[in-house]
Amino acid sequence: MSILSTEQVGHSFNDKWLFKGLTFGLQKGDRTALVGINGTGKSTLLKILAGKINPLEGAVVKARDIRIGYLEQDPDFSNLSKVNDFIYNDENEIQQLVLKYETLLNQVNPDKKEFEQVMEEMTIKEAWTYDDNLKTILNRLGITNLSQDISSLSGGQKKRLSLAKLLIDDPDVYILDEPTNHLDIETIEWLEKLLTTGQKTVLLVTHDRYFLDNVCTDIRELHQQAFYAYKGNYSYFLEKKAEREISENSTLEKNRNLLKKELEWMRRQPQARGTKSKSRINAFYDLEEKTKTQNNNAAVELSIKVSRQGSKILEIHNATKSFNQKTIIPSFTYTFKKGDRIGLAGKNGSGKSTLLNLITQQIEPDNGKIIPGETTVYGYYKQGGLNFKSNQRVIDIVKEVAEYITMAKGETITASQLLTHFLFPPEKQFGFVENLSGGEKKRLQLMRVLMQNPNFLILDEPTNDLDIDTLNVLENFLISFPGVLILVSHDRYLIDKLVDQLFIIEPNQPIKIYNGNYSDYRYEEELAKKSQKTTKPQIVAVKEEKNKTKISFKEQKEFNDLEKEIVDLENLLKTKTQALNKTDNHIELISIADEIKELNNKLAIKSERWLELGELI
Structure with a gap:
């Protein structure tokens, strides 16, 4: 079942139709790329699906309460002053809690009682993990100064800031227009892993062919106002597109030959329309239009003279x-x-x-x-x-x-x-x-x-x-x-x-x-x-059962050890919280708060592993 779809959508620009009658749907977990030459309307279609503009024809249908995240080529930051204003959403309770914690942490003399309440609420609502994830995304995308004026950012920084916000919000549908622009290669590889983790639904436009191959599961091509679907990655798309073009060229040649014959018939007949077959006349004009459209498949031609180059460059x-x-x-x-x-x-x-x-x-x-x-x-x-x-x-x-x-x-x-x-x-x-x-x-x-x-x-x-x-x-x-x-x-x-x-x-x-x-x-x-990781020799005995029904001795021991470690962590958290209540020293307050945050993260990881092993047992 589609969670986002179009029904007979059409749109024009400067009195020229970009596309007409487009119907397609995105199902949960689809990772789809939209391809086509410049000017075919790829970015326009993304804006229509994101609700930024309305189509001239047709409609967009969304599943109830669906959240759509849209990364545009040139993000709009009007009415926003600081990076913080953009990152932290007023309607997101967890984000506002994290922002409150960060604000208190940066104060010279924060209110001790309020600080304790915020930290307790962070633990109850599991906001520590969310905060870590938020900071990881921001750091990966090079956004470190949250108090910086947005107006002072370069175009590339603004695009990365917009991408960071979208990844933090984690919408139901990611609509991405050239997401790899202004990213270095390491960050692109990190983004690939992020988008392919979990059952994310993604619709994107990108020129990056490795990114297409690594992320997308199907391709949709916009070509001469029509839509072509290919189930597979970019390499598969190239193969099937070539087959389609061979077929189209064969049909074009047949249409041209038929058009010549029909043109001779049109010229031979009397000028009065009543003496001719109206259906055949209409068929002639349809064939003529179809032949013109098929013939309009030009490509950029690069053929420039290169200046003579001497021995010293x-x-x-x-x-x-x-x-x-x-x-x-x-x-x-x-x-x-x-x-x-x-x-x-x-x-x-x-x-x-x-x-x-x-x-x-x-x-x-x-x-x-x-x-x-x-x-x-x-x-x-x-x-x-x-x-x-x-x-x-x-x-x-x-x-x-x-x-x-x-x-x-x-x-x-x-x-x-x-x-x-x-x-x-x-x-x-x-x-x-x-x-x-x-x-x-x-x-x-x-x-x-x-x-x-x-x-x-x-x-x-x-x-x-x-x-x-x-x-x-x-x-x-x-x-x-x-x-x-x-x-x-x-x-x-x-x-x-x-x-x-x-x-x-x-x-x-x-x-x-x-x-x-x-x-x-x-x-x-x-x-x-x-080679650095394997400097010490390791002897690994491998013995796998085809249908494993029991956990290993090692996993049983890990499960038993985790029970004790979780209890120790909970006791240590209590001790640190009591120490936090007793101190009035600002530097010590911040230090203990950081320790509590780290302990909460460890406790969450170990508890999750303990639950996994418990299910196996």
């Missing part, structure tokens, strides 16, 4: 960079070679963008030298996005760079023709940039970078908001790109496919150069961790 000699007396880039030396394909790996804030700005000479090193070759032409695609004025049209953005562009084979085309290659038809070329979707703006930004015919290409998170079809075309272009490539991306699939060397950047550490891609690096890391 770029040399970095002992370059360092610090900000506010904090070292971001320790002394680094590297000489770039022809064909270098380098990925930058490191957590958010580790210094990746600083290194890129040094390489492109947008900032100067504090020490050392950076010497580019005479023929080096940079193409720098930045995270910040496309800069434009509200009254600028798409064609104007392109003409700012050049009116004519040289392609790979030497031919020269106009800015308008290049826009067509990048799937911007005439009606979009003369439309305002602000009306483009997020993915279309990114595609336009990428086009402007490639127009400069670079031979040293730097892509800083190029996959954000690009549709998967465009990503596949970009990958094919980059595979054959003859110049130097530096790639910063949280898209593990893209890094694995395109780079053969990593610069690993960690705070207060020299930049490490690793030969291999990201999967190679993580595999070696895991091996190293395992």
Whole structure:
């Protein structure tokens, strides 16, 4: 039974239908990805399902009392001042209790009686575990200053704050629009585990193909106002989509041949409609429209001339960079070679963008030298996005760079023709940039970078908001790109496919150069961790019964020991609570409160294990 569904939903934008007659449902435990090229209405459909906008046609049906969490591409924080205001919900009793505890804890001289009451209530309502979970999510997403003004946060920080709030609230349905944007790879892997733990219901739009494979159980494709369903992960979807397209191409060819015959019949007949078969005439127009629709299956074309590259490309000699007396880039030396394909790996804030700005000479090193070759032409695609004025049209953005562009084979085309290659038809070329979707703006930004015919290409998170079809075309272009490539991306699939060397950047550490891609690096890391854990030899006797009905001696002993440990913990809690009642020292008060919190957590874990073993016995 569906807990969230659409019935014949349709919506249009700028007098163009994005989709019509869409009907589908989400059942509890479904983890569904919505895919399709930019501009097909994926984000619009998510907003309709989340109740942010109403469809022009059809309806959304929800199960009773269902809670929906929605992560949008650009979160709205209007009427909110501090991070705290957003995280803690006035209507959530547990959250308000945790907030009260944190407020008292941070006071210089908290009211002792009130502090004791709050702590007792935290224990009764099992809020200690909730508090730990809340802090884990916030720390994982890099949100540490809860009193910070939301207005001072960057776009990436706001997106992570919005994601943190959604994960803390743990809704019945997760609706996520590009959840991996602005996350580093380690955090993405953590999010994958979180979303696949328990029977969570998830509907998401993402370009991250590893994330799709690891999280989603089925795919829904929006294509030319229609909906296609695929039960399986992204790899299965690609296989079945290819089969569908082969079938469609075969049907298209048959329709074209039939259309030619019908067109000849239409021309031969007298002009008066009454002398012709109305049903056949209507069938002709239907066939003509169907053929036009099927034929409109264009893809982005990437074919840009690359500037000649000399023997000297770029040399970095002992370059360092610090900000506010904090070292971001320790002394680094590297000489770039022809064909270098380098990925930058490191957590958010580790210094990746600083290194890129040094390489492109947008900032100067504090020490050392950076010497580019005479023929080096940079193409720098930045995270910040496309800069434009509200009254600028798409064609104007392109003409700012050049009116004519040289392609790979030497031919020269106009800015308008290049826009067509990048799937911007005439009606979009003369439309305002602000009306483009997020993915279309990114595609336009990428086009402007490639127009400069670079031979040293730097892509800083190029996959954000690009549709998967465009990503596949970009990958094919980059595979054959003859110049130097530096790639910063949280898209593990893209890094694995395109780079053969990593610069690993960690705070207060020299930049490490690793030969291999990201999967190679993580595999070696895991091996190293395992070898550290198995330094002591262990002898393990393995004997399994097919139908186990009794617990082992070891489990029986654990059960008996837990009974005693639980009693000891409860007695210790009583002692600590009595000590809390006797002290007036603020520092000692906080110390004892932390100990009580830790004891409550241990007691909860041991009690849960004791219950598990009790059920087996």
